[in-house]
Every structure is written in C-alpha cells, then in structure tokens.
Amino acid sequence: MNERSRRNAQNMGNLAMRKLMKNRKFMTQTVTVALLAVVATFQACGPGQLNKNQYASLDGNALDGVNGANSGSFIIGPGGAMVPVESTKTVAVSYSENILESLITIIGTGQPSQRVRDSYNRERTKIAESGKAEAVNAPMWMAITNLSGEVCWDLVLAEKALAAGSRRIFGQINFAGNPAQITDAARNDAIRRLARSAWARNETPEELALIKSGMASVPGTAAADVDRQMLFACTTILASLDSHDR
Amino acid sequence: MKKRTDAPTDRLFEKIGKIGMVLPVAAASLLSTGSVAQVAGSPAKMTLGSAMPDPNGEITADRQRAYRLFKAITGIAIAIDDSRLAQMESLIAAGNEKGAAAIATSDPSFYDVQLRDLARKMSVREESVTAPLSDFVATFVGVARDGLDARELLSGNFIYRADIAKVLVNGQGQPEVRNDTLADIVNSNNHYADLQARSYSLYSVLVRENGQQYSNDGETLQPMTDAAGLITTRQWIREHADAGTNRRLVEFSFRQFMCAPMEAWMDASRPDDFVGRDVDRFPGGSHEKYQVTCKACHTQMDAFRQAFAYVNFAGGRTRLTPGQVVGKMNRNSNMFPSGYSTTNDRWVNYATAPRNADQFGWRGPASGSGMADFGRLLANSKGFSRCMTKRVFASICKRAPGPAEEAAIRVIADQFEGDYKLKGLAETVAVSPICISRE
Numbered sequence: 001m002n003e004r005s006r007r008n009a010q011n012m013g014n015l016a017m018r019k020l021m022k023n024r025k026f027m028t029q030t031v032t033v034a035l036l037a038v039v040a041t042f043q044a045c046g047p048g049q050l051n052k053n054q055y056a057s058l059d060g061n062a063l064d065g066v067n068g069a070n071s072g073s074f075i076i077g078p079g080g081a082m083v084p085v086e087s088t089k090t091v092a093v094s095y096s097e098n099i100l101e102s103l104i105t106i107i108g109t110g111q112p113s114q115r116v117r118d119s120y121n122r123e124r125t126k127i128a129e130s131g132k133a134e135a136v137n138a139p140m141w142m143a144i145t146n147l148s149g150e151v152c153w154d155l156v157l158a159e160k161a162l163a164a165g166s167r168r169i170f171g172q173i174n175f176a177g178n179p180a181q182i183t184d185a186a187r188n189d190a191i192r193r194l195a196r197s198a199w200a201r202n203e204t205p206e207e208l209a210l211i212k213s214g215m216a217s218v219p220g221t222a223a224a225d226v227d228r229q230m231l232f233a234c235t236t237i238l239a240s241l242d243s244h245d246r
Numbered sequence: 247m248k249k250r251t252d253a254p255t256d257r258l259f260e261k262i263g264k265i266g267m268v269l270p271v272a273a274a275s276l277l278s279t280g281s282v283a284q285v286a287g288s289p290a291k292m293t294l295g296s297a298m299p300d301p302n303g304e305i306t307a308d309r310q311r312a313y314r315l316f317k318a319i320t321g322i323a324i325a326i327d328d329s330r331l332a333q334m335e336s337l338i339a340a341g342n343e344k345g346a347a348a349i350a351t352s353d354p355s356f357y358d359v360q361l362r363d364l365a366r367k368m369s370v371r372e373e374s375v376t377a378p379l380s381d382f383v384a385t386f387v388g389v390a391r392d393g394l395d396a397r398e399l400l401s402g403n404f405i406y407r408a409d410i411a412k413v414l415v416n417g418q419g420q421p422e423v424r425n426d427t428l429a430d431i432v433n434s435n436n437h438y439a440d441l442q443a444r445s446y447s448l449y450s451v452l453v454r455e456n457g458q459q460y461s462n463d464g465e466t467l468q469p470m471t472d473a474a475g476l477i478t479t480r481q482w483i484r485e486h487a488d489a490g491t492n493r494r495l496v497e498f499s500f501r502q503f504m505c506a507p508m509e510a511w512m513d514a515s516r517p518d519d520f521v522g523r524d525v526d527r528f529p530g531g532s533h534e535k536y537q538v539t540c541k542a543c544h545t546q547m548d549a550f551r552q553a554f555a556y557v558n559f560a561g562g563r564t565r566l567t568p569g570q571v572v573g574k575m576n577r578n579s580n581m582f583p584s585g586y587s588t589t590n591d592r593w594v595n596y597a598t599a600p601r602n603a604d605q606f607g608w609r610g611p612a613s614g615s616g617m618a619d620f621g622r623l624l625a626n627s628k629g630f631s632r633c634m635t636k637r638v639f640a641s642i643c644k645r646a647p648g649p650a651e652e653a654a655i656r657v658i659a660d661q662f663e664g665d666y667k668l669k670g671l672a673e674t675v676a677v678s679p680i681c682i683s684r685e
Contacts, residue, residue: 090643090644090645090683092644092645095375096375096376097359097363097366097375097376098321098322098359098363101321101322101355101358101359102321102322102323105322105323105324105325105355106323106324106325108325111445129374129375129376130375131644168298168299169299189301192299192301193299193301196299196300196301196303196305196325196326196327197299197325197326197327198323198325200305200310200313200323200324200325200326201305201310201326202305243323244323246317246318246321246644
C-alpha cells in the first residue's frame, strides 16, 4: 500500500472512530483497511473508582514547595510518622517522549521501523508531554492509537518472517492460511501473550470475549486478513489505557 | 431511530454497556502490504525488547511489585515474563527491594529515557521534556552512568559526548554524527542533535571529555578557565546568558539545582548594596514598591550575579572574557547611577537569613569569585542534595513530593550525601514507602 492510500486508511479509521463515539452506528466501510474499534477494560479505572482522596495524580508544579504540591499517598500516623495508604496510587500515563520506547519494548522488536518513526514524528505533538492523567484527551488517544497500529504492523511483519517457534506473540498463527483456519486456542494464545506483554497481567474473560468479537468483525477471507486480525488484536491492546499506565 | 444490533460495532458497544466498561479506546488504521524499512543495526542504538511471554506463568504479588518498580524507575513498560523481572522478583521475595531496584537502574532505559528526560526538563527555560538533546543532558546522564559524585554536575570541568568509535555507520566507516568539537559542540548543538535524530543510546555511546572549551572568535578553541559543570555547558549558557543581564543564570541555577524559584527565596530584609544601576529604585514613583517587591529578589540575585561577570552567549557560542566585565552587566546605568557597578566577578551570598539558611543548608564560604566557586557553593549545599532528591522523586514517583513529605525527602537526601550517586538515589527513592503503590 502506498503512502497516500495508507494515509487515507488512517483518516478513514479516525473518522470512523469519531462516528462510533458519536452515534455508535455501524459503519460499512470496506476499504482495504480493517476498521477497528474495541474497548479494553481496566481494573480500577471504571467510573466512580477514581477517588480524589485515594488517588494522587501527577503534579506538574515546580518542585518548589510553594505552588500547591501534591498531597501524596500517605497519612501521618502516631508520632508524626508517615504511613502509606495501601489502597492509593499515583495515576500517570505515557508521555510524548517515552511512549515509543515503551511500545517497542512491549512488542519486543528491538528498534522501530522508519515507518514507525515517521508516524511517531507525526503523532507526538498530539501526545501530552506531562504524563498527567488529566492531560488525556481524545486527540491524544487517537494519536496513541494510530502509533500503536503502526508499531503493531511492525510486529506482524516481523513475526510473519519468523518460524512459528521463534515468535513471541503469534506462535500459533498460520499467516499463510485464512482467518477461518485460526483456531480459538490460537487466538486465545496470541491475546494472552499480548496482554502479558502490554498489561503485565492476564486478560479477563470479558476482555478476551470483546477482543475476539472484534477480531471476528474484521472482514475478509484471504491470508492478508489474518494479518489484519492480528493487527486488530495488537492495536486494541497496545492502545488501551492499561498499556500506558505509569 | 431504531438501534441496529446486528452490526459488529454495535454489538461491541452493547457489551460495553452491559459490563459497565469505560474508556473506549480506539483502534484504527491500517494497511495492506508494505515492507518495514530496516533501520541500520548497531549495538549502540537503543534496542528495546522483552522476553518470550509465558501464557501460563504465575504472576505473583512480588512479580507485580517488580514490574511496578521497573516501570517507575526506567520510565518504560516491560513484559511481565521478562527475565529482569524474574530476578527482581526473587530479590523482593528475599526482602531485598533495594537490590531489585538496582536491576532496574542498571538497565539502559533508566539512562536513555528516565534520566534523559529529567535532564531535558532542567536544560531549558520552558522546563519541557521535549527539549533537545544537548551537552547539558549528555553530561547529566554521563555523570549518573559513570557513578560520579553528583556534585561534579556543578563543579566538574568536563562534558560528555559520543565516543566516535561507537557512532559509525553500521558500526564501521564514517561517523553517523557530526563530531567536530569546534563546529559541532562549541559553535553549535549539531553533535547532540545527530545523536538524538539517530536514536543512539546515551548509555552506550557517551564518553567523558575532560576540559570544557569555548571560542570567542568561533575559530579557535580555548580552555574554559572557570568551569562549573552543567552551569558552563553550551546549552545552559545559551539558554540563560543570551541577551539579558545575566541575572537569569542565577535565577535558573537556583530554580533547577536548588528547586527554588525566585518567589521561594526572595527576601527583602537583605542589603541592597549589590543591586545594579539598571534597577529603578522608584518604580512608578514609589520607593516603597522597590523596598518591598523589587529589592526582595534583586538583593540576593544581584549579589550572586557577579559570578557571571565575564560570560556571554552571542553568535551561537559561549564567550568568556576573563578580567573584562561584559557590557550587559552594567547596562542602563542611568536608571539609578548610585547603584552597584560590576567591576569584577566577586560575588556574595546574601541568602543566609534564617529561612533561606534552613532551605539551602549552606556549607561553603559566603563569598567567592566566578562561576566555579558559585557552582561549588550550590553543589555542597543541602539544598542541592534535597533538590536532586525531589527531582528524582518526581520522575520516578510521577508526582511532586508534598509539603508533609519534606521530612522524608530530607532523610533520603541525607542518605544520598553518603556517596552522591544518582543511581543509588533513584533506588532509595523508588523503594521508599511513599513512592510506589504496593497494591
């Protein structure tokens, strides 16, 4: 696919996502692209679970002791001793300067391709540089999603070129076959490996079902559509919040 | 309008609604065919990888703790099955969290990502993590990597640059970065810009070069006779001595190395005998305003400013004129002709009233000459070690320490002063109970 059609693909993907977000109507885009939309679920990130009293967000103020430094995750115990509050954590996310290194480490390809570097250079200005949780917004996450997609394409291409036994993620996937030949166990295995790489945990049953459902919605029956299904699974996981929780 | 439930995407959202999930994350793009443009392989470039995932491996609480420690210290994520985490898990299980943290601080990412970005923020006025790689950043990272005494950050007479043998195209042949000392380091930032553009690992390629240099004419290299570590790097001088009156050099030295912006150490009670002639003593016709507002900053700042009497940044390079005060030190002298006129680089520390004495914990002479003495004054203070502790804390723990944590910061800073190694400081901070959640 040339640069122009690839850009078109991305633009269509973004447009589709906006529409999905807006009215959740089914899209009938059948370009050469997989239109992907998925949701990842994250423990401790559900509505109402973020409690200001329990969570301390990254404070970007200067370290001056003057401008309202963060309250921190501790209480003062007997005798003035600081006692950490066990149920609290600081919420921060990837920022523009470490996100590429993180994604590359997760997929384990060593170094990004030039295409990924180009994508990073395009998208980085939309990604907050502070890492503050409150800096997250829709354009930022679309940029992260686009970048994740490019990184995942590196992964698919790299692993396709390897013998099945040498692959980190797609060891049970037959890239020469068609999507119908991918067994349920093979999908589960790929998703599990991606989850352990990116989320540092196993996927939940709900997450597994959602991702597999999304994979099944990728149209096409050719061998290239196997690539797209794997691309879908990888992008879904890499672009999710749990992959960027710092 | 009737909702179409036969569409896959609608089914997805239906499921979302059912299980109350949030944060729908897109997945977009891509592509059909195309080949990955291969990046020239080189061991000196950042190579990022993780171990083969084990789909059935148990994830213990200690492994999760190891994961959080590693991620916080290095600034990047890592697969839960990575062998580095396995080592850290064993150490944590044995009660040796500091040892576990040491595995993370030995990882190149700690230098190539975490410390690099910490230094980038310190290197520019905007305090932006997107600041370019520079001699300032490289020297900061190099000092940490080599386990040097962190006080040398403000007193050393060296910089870090790339070892030319490690930046050759495909590991052989021509250098991949511009490497001429005069043209690419003293007169410009080309050397470091190339290192950044080509994604070299600072951890792998940096080498210390003793003897900082400058050039007044842009053609001849001269030894920096008044070196003060980061304070006399090209980047720092460019950022703070370009135009202005060299007060910014004082202001930002305190801001970055003592974590004290001007408002945190202003003090109108100090003498104003060093306040320059360019400062209006009757702003808006009010001498009281000068006494209460202007003087509070200028009394201490101008007394320190003399340290930079001979330095300037012009034409893209640092200029040094030992014994000859640069013109901008005495500009606008008609504003208040009875003010102080700089004649040499002798400075005085007026930040010694009780509040600032406690804040900075001075352990050096109350006066000195030039930038090197100034750098040593800061480096030897308690304020410097506390500030480094706060900066490392903010980088690793992802938040600034709160006022009530000041006591803990001081304890950690005291430990840091045992050997002044930034690597050890990062380990101590990371395993402190106030840093990373144990959930």
